[in-house]
Amino acid sequence: MFALTSSALATACRRSLSTAAPALASLYNPTEEHELLRQTVRAFADSEVRPQALEHNREEKFNLELFRRLGSELGLLGITVPEEYGGSGMDAVGAVIAHEELSAADPAFTLSYLAHSMLFVNNLAVNGSHEQKLKYLPKACSGEFVCGMGMSEPAVGTDVLNLTTTARANDDGSWTLNGAKMWITNGTVSKDRELGDAFLVYARTAEGPKGISLFLVDKGMPGFEPGAKIEDKLGMRASSTSGLVFEDVVVPADALVGEVNGATLCMMRNLEIERLTLAAMSLGIARRSIEVMNNYSTERMAYGKPLREHGQMKAHLANSYAEYMAGRAYTYEVASRLELDSYGNQLDTDGVKLFAADMAKDVADRAIQVLGGYGYVGEYEVERLYRDARLISIGGGTNEAHQNNMSKVMARIQQFE
Amino acid sequence: MAANGAFGRVLVGVKRVIDYAVKVRVKPDKSGVETVNVKHSLNPFCEIAVEEAVRMKEAGLATEVVAVCVGPKKAQENIRSALAMGADRGIHIETDEEVAPLNVARILAEVAKAEEPSMFILGKQAIDDDSNQTGQLLGGFLGWPQGTMASKIEPVSDTAVHVTREIDGGLETLELSLPAVVTADLRLNKPRFAALPNIMKAKRKKIDAKTPADFGVDMASSLQTLEVNEPPVREAGIMVGSVDELVEKLKGDGLI
Structure with missing residues (x-):
């Protein structure tokens, strides 16, 4: 009953990874616009993004x-x-498609895209006022501005609600920020530490976990300086990561995003799309790793036959593909029911990232194994993908944070659908 | 005919083909190549034609760009690609029959009579059958001048264009009076990436649904495909140690 005819199997093997069965194709490309988006981003990624990845990683x-x-x-x-x-x-x-396709070419570049488009642009689009959106979004959408978001601090990561950067209310309605942020993607945009153009910064405005507010801070405001540019990262080396330092930075009253002490809502809304798109990046890494090992195992001969005909290689190929498709289906299923301005999807937005991050790491690892010595050097791409994949179990929430969040939500559920 | 632009409407032919990156396989019964579950896209030369027409509109030379496609239901995706690049509307002549140059040219000629364009731009050929015939046949049916395999199109007035063609001896420039048929070569331009805002706008653009019968064309082909075969497999080469050895081998094989 489960026997596949050899010709059916051959047909299946000939299909490119992008050509899924019709039912799944609609999960991944629910409308014609999604399909066109994927085509255009993939074409751009193949011809413009992948060719520059190795060099920018090295430098x-x-x-x-x-x-x-x-x-x-x-x-x-x-x-x-x-x-x-x-x-x-x-x-x-759509956001998942863009991240998946760009990441298959250059995850580090895609991380900078994510920090800008999800953590700043989408965050402000969901949480900002009409005036704030009019002031920042057109420039951020056109690429005139490169932006980021500041949440983590040198001593605060997973326990983000304990952050210590402060914003003090002044009599004229303005706010004075003091403190430091750490691990900020797009914090600086050049080798000589030029700051990004605008940031959304979480700062303490009252005691306790709810006493956090969100502020817009612009490059050039007195007292706002870049911290160290973080070099020598394991991966994501073509994405700029820096500290941010605030020394008596005065921001106007209209720089407050949302309510005073209301930023945990902004944070929760935005963390969901952040985790979903980080999972999408893992999908891109996995897909590219599979393409590389799949093609290599057809071309490379060992003991007189292609690598792919050796049983151990078959396990690497097949297990990688099955795990990738499982992660892909989970991620797109969650994406298809995520409203951008909602929250309360934490179980699954944490879940997809928890699964996809480790999946991509394992798949990239197997790709290196299949390529042997070639897999271990930069020119063959999977070495870089493997290093880049490693970040996603840490950035945007550690695996342990996801496990913690998920376990809490699961405690309230007796039966699963 | 010219309203805002120096000349008026531009029609562009677009064809759905197997994607250039797909390794094409012959069907086991040799009746053709495998098309089921194979990625299809807009023919690259048609993409160049669309790009050229859209640039003409952006330069204020053309008033409207219409993408015309003869092909199966799914070809609507490819018309949508042309709309996302900047074409204003589409005409889809739906057929499941083989899309052969003669019948396509007959249909396009009827479309041209109805739409009265200043120019009809097509790809010089489609990458599936490499026929390189549709543009020429269309020019013939319409009795319009034709500039095939264009590497440059320059308007010289609102009634004429210069078309530069790459020929064996160098470049040839033709002056065509409008309306005319032009087919696009590889170096005419570099097509843009469809920008996401334009992809979103494309869904609001109109695609007219037609059939070959609407234009009085019978899609039955006058040609019959007897058999399709894989190209012969190239034999592996050998490595020689020196020029002398090379010459000796070539002599031995009677090649020099």
Whole structure:
């Protein structure tokens, strides 16, 4: 009953990984617009992004020029933003497609895209006022501005609600920020530590876990300086990571995003799309790793036959593909029911990242194993993908944070659907 | 005909083909190549034609760009790609029959009579059958001048264009009076990536649904495919140690 004819099997093998069965294709590309989005981002990723990845990884250099083209040429920087603010009005599935396709070419570059488009642009689009959106989003969507978000601090990561950067209310309604942020993607955008253009910064405005507010801080405000540019990272080396330092930075009253002491809501809303798109990045890493090992195992001969005909290699190929498809189906299923301005999907937005991050790490690891010595050097791509994959079990929430969150939500559920 | 632009409407032919990156396989019964579950896209030369027409509109030369496609139901995706690149509307002549140059040219000629364009731009050939015939046949049916395999199209007035063609001896420039048929070569331009805002706008653009019968064309082909075969497998080469050895081998094989 389960026997596949050899010709059916051959047909299945000939299909590229992008050509899924019709039912699944609609999960991954629910509308014609999603399909066109995937085509256009994949074409751009193949011809413009992948060729620059190795060099920028070696130089630990963010490709600012290419980044701006994501806005000016493709309209991807404001992917989830309504058209009136210069965006493209796509949904969470669209965001997942863009991250998946770009990440298959260069995860580090994609991380900078994510920090800008999800952590700043989408965050402000969901949580900001009309005036704040009008002021920042058109420039952030076009690529004129490179932006980021500051949550983690030198001594605060997973326990983010204990953050210590403070914002003190002044009599004239303005706020004074003091403190430091750490691990900020797009914190600086050049080798000589030029700051990104604008940031969303979480700061303490009262005692306790709820006493946190969100502020817009611009480059050039007195007292706002870049901290150290973090070099020598294991992976994501073409994405710029820095500290941010606030020394009596005065921001105007209208820099407050949302309510005073209301930023935990902004945070919860935005963390869900962040985790979902980080999972999407893992999917891209896994898909590319599979493509590389799959093609290599057809071409490379050992003991007189292609690698792929050796049983141990079959296990690497087949297990990788099955795990990738499981992660892909889970991620797109969650994306298809995520409303960008909602929260309460933590079980699954943590779940997809928890699963996909380790899946991609394992798949990239197997790709190295299949390529042997070639897999261990940069030129063959999977060495870089393996290092880049490692971040996603840490950044945007550690695996342990996801496990903690999920376990809490699961405690309230007796029966699963 | 010219309203805002120096000349008026531009029609562009678009064809759905197996994607260039797919390794094409012959069906076991040799009746053709496998098309089921194979990735399809817009023919790359048609993409160049669309790009050229859209640039003409952006330069204020053309008033409207219409993408015309003869092909199966799914070809609507490919028309949508052309709309996402900037074409204003589409015309889809739906058929499941083989899309052969003669019948396509007959249909396009009827579309041209109805739409009255200043120019009809097509790809010089489609990468599936490599026929390189549709543009020429269309020019013939319409009695319009034709500039095939264009590497440059320059308007010289609102009634004429210069078309530069790469030929064996160098470059040839033709002056065509409008309306004319032009087919696009590889170096005419580099097509843009469809920007996401334009992808979103494309869904609001109109695609007219037609059939070959609407234009009085019978899609039955006058050609019959007897058999399709894989190209012969190239034999592995050998390595020689020196020029002398090379010459000796070539002599031995009677090649020099």
